[in-house]
Amino acid sequence: MTNVLKGSLNDKKTDQLMKIYGLQSIDDGSVESLNFHNYPEFDDGDLYKSRYQQEATVEGMAPTTTIETITITRPLKVIAFICGIIVVVLMLMALTSTDWLLSSGWRQGLFVHCISEDAETPLPFNLVQDPGQCYDSREKFYIKATAILCVITLITDAIATLLTGFGLKTLEANLKYKFYRIAVMVMVGALLSLLVALILYPVCFAAELSQGNRTVWEFGWAYGVGWGAAIFLFGAVVLLLCDKESEEIYYKERKIVHEASVVRD
DSSP: OOSOOOOOSOOHHHHHHHHHHTEEEOTTSOEEESOOTTOTTOOGGGTTSOGGGGSOOEEEEEEEEEEEEEEOOOHHHHHHHHHHHHHHHHHHHHHHOSOSEEETTEEEOSSEEEEOTTOOSSOGGGOOOOTTOEEEOOOOHHHHHHHHHHHHHHHHHHHHHHHHHHHHHOOOHHHHHHHHHHHHHHHHHHHHHHHHHHHHHHHHHHHTGGGSOOSOOEEOHHHHHHHHHHHHHHHHHHHHHHSOGGGTEEEEEEEEEEEEEEOOO
């Protein structure tokens, strides 16, 4: 392809193109291409394009920065979860036991009371029942209320413990915090319910103590188990509240270098 570019040599851009693409001056002040076979990508209208725009792209290394989210299971939340499980076990023991209130020949629980074979008469609370057997608990408000409150404590604590376990298991930060917040509120409700039951039972029993027909009364191990459950439940609430949520998630900045095409300008 010859005689493609003809024009004035006064333009500096033309001088540069002459050197780049093998042009030479002819006698009448015009320029003429010697050879363009090495530049097949150019046609007649492309000769004034900047040579920098025609350079091939070069492969380079382009670093990028990413932020990794690291989830760390806090030991205090694990202990709170274990405390919740212990409370469930203790409440089951307390509810099924007949050793809430003890006296000579008499054992009273939340659902039944039992009379020993050698029980002295008259029986407590002037009951007329055969010895050596167990009967449904007396129709007293405080006994029924204590039983209901303890059942509520068992159910709510089981729910709160499950929510805590879900919070420990999930990897999504927002969902994790939601599980923990709900678990704390449910545990607080369980704790209040149990405390009311443990206070209501002895206070109301003291009001009918004159009808007991016994000089010595004592609270059995099942009542003590109820207080043990309250202590563990209180500990679980404190652990969930004191362990800050912000310590659960850590953010780590990491640079990754990968190959990318870079165009020089």
